Ligand SMILES: Nc1ncnc2c1ncn2[C@@H]1O[C@H](COP(=O)(O)OP(=O)(O)OP(=O)(O)O)[C@@H](O)[C@H]1O
């Protein structure tokens with residue numbers, strides 16, 4: 205629930221009409237979802253028709269880091285993967301500056317999130333995630349996942365003082381396990397490429413086709429590529445499974461939804477035997493990554509209007525569950 209940098213229509217209307225071919229800005233509305241960036245729905249009127257976009261002001265990422273994400277989105281959108289397409293100005297640029305911070309405008313995806321997904325939603329996500337991984341194979345840029353092992357090693361010491369003894373033990377032992385895994389010969393054999401790395405339920409939209417229930421749901425698309433990176437595809441799948449396939453106890457995996465996700469993914473891209481062998485440790489790595497980031501946001505929060513950090517204990521419980529697999 206965050207808007208860190210407020211933007212009014214007067215701040216952008218001249219810029220939009222002068223630098224872009226998307227009509228006249230008619231309305232801008234802060235979006236109070238998300239915790240990382242300042243996001244706004246931007247409406248324009250072009251040739252008498254309303255058009256909808258999303259304006260994002262990046263609060264942490266730098267102008268050097270951002271081209272990877274935006275160009276990945278453009279690459280995938282050009283291959284008909286349903287992701288937001290960055291809007292170019294008259295010079296063909298897709299990264300801008302607003303109020304001294306990097307900014308971008310992207311297409312608005314249709315639909316809404318399904319926070320209580322059914323197996324069919326997991327299957328749609330699994331199929332598209334595999335297609336996305338394959339579509340990204342010829343993406344020219346590489347950039348590390350900025351919230352992977354190096355970031356965990358840097359951030360864990362900052363949050364340890366806030367934890368009790370059992371949490372400290374869990375965090376430090378899991379980090380040591382992952383350090384050994386990342387430096388193993390087996391890890392090097394696992395295929396990698398452009399990965400979303402944050403494909404939670406709140407980063408996928410489903411187009412309801414006008415239905416009041418889920419019976420007509422079609423995938424609207426994946427968004428929020430701002431934690432993407434060149435990473436192990438099976439790590440990306442594990443991040444997705446940990447959020448989409450949670451059992452009712454909010455820590456174990458639900459077999460029906462997990463099978464739907466995995467079968468649909470593998471129908472497009474079968475996992476290698478090395479990926480299959482790595483699966484338990486990848487699920488743990490995915491749980492650790494988000495436990496650390498939620499601890500960081502919770503104990504070292506930033507000033508923001510209406511920022512509601514996520515509950516760190518959610519991924520503490522998930523990590524404990526994955527370690528028991
Ligand atoms: N391209 C898009 N199309 C439709 N809705 C979007 C789009 N991008 C963002 N949104 C809306 O804005 C909300 C916040 O976006 P997002 O999830 O990217 O927030 P964030 O703070 O950038 O990232 P995070 O979710 O990691 O905290 C989303 O929940 C969604 O409702």
Ligand SMILES: N[C@@H](CCO)C(=O)O
Pocket residue numbers: 239240402404431494497498514
């Ligand atoms: N999807 C993340 C927030 C953004 O990284 C979480 O739920 O912790």
